[in-house]
Amino acid sequence: MSNFLPNALVRKLGVNPLFDQEAFLEAHENGLKLTSVRLNPYKPVDLDLKLSEAVPWCPEAYYLDERPKFTLDPLFHAGCYYVQEASSMFLAQIIKELGLDKDTVKALDLCAAPGGKSTLLNSVLSxxxxxxxxxxxxxxxxxLEDNLMRWGLSNTIVTNNDPTAFRRLPGFFDLMVVDAPCSGSGMFRKDEDSIDEWSEANVKLCSERQRRILADVMPGLATHGYLIYSTCSYSEEENEQILDWLIDEYEFESVSIPIEESWGIEVTQSKKHEAKGYRFYPHKTRGEGFFVGVLRFKGIQPMFNIKKLKVEKSPVPIESLKHWIKDYQQFSTFVHHDFVHIFPKELEVYIKAAQQVLYLKNAGTMVGKWLGKELLPSHDLALSIHLSQDIPTTELNLKDAQNFLRKEPLDPSLFPENLKGWSLVNYKGQTLGWVKVLGNRVNNYYPKEIRIANL
Structure with a gap:
């Protein structure tokens, strides 16, 4: 890929006297592909992966010496880890340094798909x-919904909304994470095809779009709330200049995040307000190109009146699910699109607020469809960390686990002779999904829309 990087981009980066152009070009020309994974702290297991060096700014994250075929690994489908680019995991360090891991917060991941930062927030927030x-x-x-379902927590809502929708929740969020759509220059080494799509005109368009997105969502940030803004772009127009614009337009102050010099992260300052930014270059860090800045809102925001909300009684009482949910007393239920969901009692009113003003894809943990006297359990429940440990389970070997993920029939001889009805199948103690044992046959209830077509 020698000399394929856009000259305009390299020239602008070279204005910085500290920028090592030769090393930057070499990092792209050598074709090195890094793979890193982040473990799910709620699903500890001995992975089949060969973990290498730890990612220094993110707990439970590791580089791999080689990239395996993740679709072959049942533990990937069980939500035991997430494959994520290492630079973007710096979000964990930010949350820790802000002390938000010790607080109870309401957080918004605005541009969340495919789910890397959302699953990370699930892991590091309380x-x-x-x-x-x-x-x-x-x-x-x-x-996004599938990846968060695999992660297994019930304190999460997945929405499918334009940023303007969050104006209807004024002053609601203590934390906003906006990983904004960008020109993508930071991913050139990982995705060479994206080079052909880069242009200075596209950088300008992205910068304008980023400002619109931020302006649309800003009313939802709480008084003294934090905004974490990031891109996978090297362009100042999409990074430091956006921080200056935010400080000009709103009552923000820059927040510094302590880092180790050995990490190779470059600390920058915006030209007008000297707002701190953190740049990741592939010739300096073990990761792809990335930028992030942290701002704190100093002003006073109008607040969404949560006290006006009335929580209606659910038609499915939590007691009816006690055989399916461990510590069921800690949860409330509500029905959404004919399916029963559970969520922590203390979050009940917040989910009600979201339900009134947003389009919800999923909320809490979808337990299943209530049929009057019995439950048709959902795949979400199977992967939930709140699943009862009293439900019958059968451990599968690797071959049988892969067959289950392909939604193939399982041999009844794999299951105890006296087992009838709903049962879970596990691999290495981690749940993969539901089967129903019916004497001489076993029905595989793995969802057809996520089954593995080629293994």
Missing amino acids: ADSLLIANEIIKARANI
Whole structure:
């Protein structure tokens, strides 16, 4: 790929006297492809992957020496880890340094698909915090929903809304994460085809779109709330200049995040307000190109009146699910699109607020369809960390687990002779999904829309 990088981009980066153009070009020419994964702290297991060096700015994240075929690994489908680019995991360091991992917060991941930052927030924020993960594009929202379902937590809402919709929740969010659509220059090494789509005109268009997105969502940020803004672009117009624009337009102050010098992250300052930014270059860090800045809102925002909301009694009482949910007393239920969902009791009113003003793809944990006297359990419940441990389970070997993921019939001899009805199948102690044992046959209830076509 020698000399294929856009001259206009390299020339602008070279204005910085600290920029090592030769090393930057070499990092792209050598074709190195990095793979990193982040483990799910709620689903500890001995992985089949060969973990290498730890990602220094993110707990439970590791580089891999080689990239396996993740679709072959049942533990990937069980939500035991997420494949994520290492630079973007710096979000974990930010949350820790802001102390938000110790607070109860309401967080919005605005441009959330495919789900890397949302699953990270699920891991580092407290379990009694609320996360709304939003994606405006419907097809990508489906992927986001699937990835969060695998992660297994019930304190999460997945929405499919335009950023303007969040104006209807004024002053609601203590934390906003906006990983904005950008020109993508930071991904050139990972995706060479994206080079042909880059232009200075597209950078300008992206910068304008980023400002519109931020302006649309800004009323939803709480008084003294935090905005974490990021892109995978190297262009100053999409990064430091956006921080200056935010400070000009709104009452923000820049927040510094302590880092280790050995990490190779470059700390920058915007020209007008000296707002701190953090740049990741592939010749300096073990990751792809990335930019992030952190701002704190100093002004006073109008607040959404949560006290006006009335929580209606659910037609399916939580007691009816006690055989399916562990510690069921900690949860409330509500019915959404004919399916029963559970969510933490302390978040009940917040989910009601979201339900009134947003389009919800999913909320809490979808338990299943209530048929009057019995439950038709959902795949979400199978992967939930709140699933009862009293439900019968059968451990599968790798071959049988892969057959299950292909939605193939399983041999009845794999199951105990006296087992009848609903049962879970596991691999290495981690749940993969539901089967129904009916004597001489076993029905595989793995969802057909996510089955593995080629293994």
